[in-house]
Amino acid sequence: MTFSVRIAVRGYELDAQGHVNSAVYHQYGDHARWECLRAAGISIDDLLTSGIGPVTLENTIRYHRELRGGDEVDVTCAFEWGEGRTFLVRQEFRRADGVLAAEMTGVGGLMDLQARRLLGDPRSRWRALARAPEILGL
Amino acid sequence: MTFSVRIAVRGYELDAQGHVNSAVYHQYGDHARWECLRAAGISIDDLLTSGIGPVTLENTIRYHRELRGGDEVDVTCAFEWGEGRTFLVRQEFRRADGVLAAEMTGVGGLMDLQARRLLGDPRSRWRALARAPEILGL
Amino acid sequence: MTFSVRIAVRGYELDAQGHVNSAVYHQYGDHARWECLRAAGISIDDLLTSGIGPVTLENTIRYHRELRGGDEVDVTCAFEWGEGRTFLVRQEFRRADGVLAAEMTGVGGLMDLQARRLLGDPRSRWRALARAPEILGL
Amino acid sequence: MTFSVRIAVRGYELDAQGHVNSAVYHQYGDHARWECLRAAGISIDDLLTSGIGPVTLENTIRYHRELRGGDEVDVTCAFEWGEGRTFLVRQEFRRADGVLAAEMTGVGGLMDLQARRLLGDPRSRWRALARAPEILGL
Numbered sequence: 001m002t003f004s005v006r007i008a009v010r011g012y013e014l015d016a017q018g019h020v021n022s023a024v025y026h027q028y029g030d031h032a033r034w035e036c037l038r039a040a041g042i043s044i045d046d047l048l049t050s051g052i053g054p055v056t057l058e059n060t061i062r063y064h065r066e067l068r069g070g071d072e073v074d075v076t077c078a079f080e081w082g083e084g085r086t087f088l089v090r091q092e093f094r095r096a097d098g099v100l101a102a103e104m105t106g107v108g109g110l111m112d113l114q115a116r117r118l119l120g121d122p123r124s125r126w127r128a129l130a131r132a133p134e135i136l137g138l
Numbered sequence: 139m140t141f142s143v144r145i146a147v148r149g150y151e152l153d154a155q156g157h158v159n160s161a162v163y164h165q166y167g168d169h170a171r172w173e174c175l176r177a178a179g180i181s182i183d184d185l186l187t188s189g190i191g192p193v194t195l196e197n198t199i200r201y202h203r204e205l206r207g208g209d210e211v212d213v214t215c216a217f218e219w220g221e222g223r224t225f226l227v228r229q230e231f232r233r234a235d236g237v238l239a240a241e242m243t244g245v246g247g248l249m250d251l252q253a254r255r256l257l258g259d260p261r262s263r264w265r266a267l268a269r270a271p272e273i274l275g276l
Numbered sequence: 277m278t279f280s281v282r283i284a285v286r287g288y289e290l291d292a293q294g295h296v297n298s299a300v301y302h303q304y305g306d307h308a309r310w311e312c313l314r315a316a317g318i319s320i321d322d323l324l325t326s327g328i329g330p331v332t333l334e335n336t337i338r339y340h341r342e343l344r345g346g347d348e349v350d351v352t353c354a355f356e357w358g359e360g361r362t363f364l365v366r367q368e369f370r371r372a373d374g375v376l377a378a379e380m381t382g383v384g385g386l387m388d389l390q391a392r393r394l395l396g397d398p399r400s401r402w403r404a405l406a407r408a409p410e411i412l413g414l
Numbered sequence: 415m416t417f418s419v420r421i422a423v424r425g426y427e428l429d430a431q432g433h434v435n436s437a438v439y440h441q442y443g444d445h446a447r448w449e450c451l452r453a454a455g456i457s458i459d460d461l462l463t464s465g466i467g468p469v470t471l472e473n474t475i476r477y478h479r480e481l482r483g484g485d486e487v488d489v490t491c492a493f494e495w496g497e498g499r500t501f502l503v504r505q506e507f508r509r510a511d512g513v514l515a516a517e518m519t520g521v522g523g524l525m526d527l528q529a530r531r532l533l534g535d536p537r538s539r540w541r542a543l544a545r546a547p548e549i550l551g552l
Contacts, residue, residue, distance in 0.1 A: 044292055062334045070181055155469075160469075195477055197474070287445060346452055346457055
């Protein structure tokens, strides 16, 4: 089952046009990715202590519907693993009434926070850190 | 009973010091005030359509404890009404484990969004708009 | 000459990993687009009054380098016009030392803020509103 | 002379009421405080490396005027030192046309980021770190 977190739109996230600002969707996506890691047993503090951190290399979003004040949205997070230093993250934003609000696809990696460079084999590193690796598709 | 909304800390709200940035507490407070209005039956769209909006004139916050990644916090919202053009809003930020994280006191008013000036008697205006005025202490 | 705005990284924009959070690049891109419109003579208030607003339908970002505390970044904004209801926006993020930090490509449109739907022929509408349409590539 | 940084309002900082959201003033204040430290020769990275960080214990803001799209605001930062573990920070927000938009007063301290507790004698610690302590009123 795909991981999902429900997010309530906050009033200050609406911009002058009366809808959730486009950049906020990226904050929601970021939050869903961290919550997915947390559900898998990996906290931000764990990662910082271990000196590694997830980074986004590329991201594409398609906006389908506006989000307005009072809306709630379910944001999914599904990791797809290949062989190299990167992985894919697919995310759907669906309003509580079932309407698809946005779709996001990201290419991510793991960074050595000291050397500020990408680490090889992120798959094994996540698996070693996670208590529930199946939530990460591992 | 005092209105309260539970807010989950989002990863991007942590700053370089690894805790929720001080300005984010004000976003949480703002969110709790809008949710309180919404619980009373007043939506952002209703307000914008009626051409009035709540504004903050003064705000004091006391920070007692840090909020960290993975924390949840309950933010209350209690309005106190006087006779003039302003009203008080008292808010408590309490971590899910019961620890008081912050206290906030604001002085607010209602603005005419066209004329950009404060309106008299906010109390009667809120009462006229609200379906559940008791949530606003009215 | 391509429009560009210099943006200084703000401390609260750094996340727990000590670099500018990925969503913040989208805020920078949004700011650069509004500044580009403003340079062309179109203010947010003008647009809101006329009941139309620019919306993003799709957006792709490629992150090349981190932005850290104290960095400044120049964000460009170049519109490309076709015949339909949408247009392209290309943006480059370049650190003050010349290093390319990110590239962004967006597909945008103009929304009727009352009907909440896309308007036809955004090109003519922008041209009618702009005092310096050449800044928008018109 | 009091330290000051000019900040241009960004479009996404406007909320549904068409003015800069109240919480954003706190982000501006935070930015001005970090810029003041940076002008004094103390970077975020320096602080993180040394394992200490500035925290706010209490903050009061008085809002005098709205900030709108296209506005620029000068935010000052003046430290006042006493004998204990805390210090005062006074900040003024003045629009480029000279109008006072807001005033902010904060009580701050220095935190040991490992132990997560306040350090004694912040004054001497800042003075030791700063290359231009006079900017911090030291």
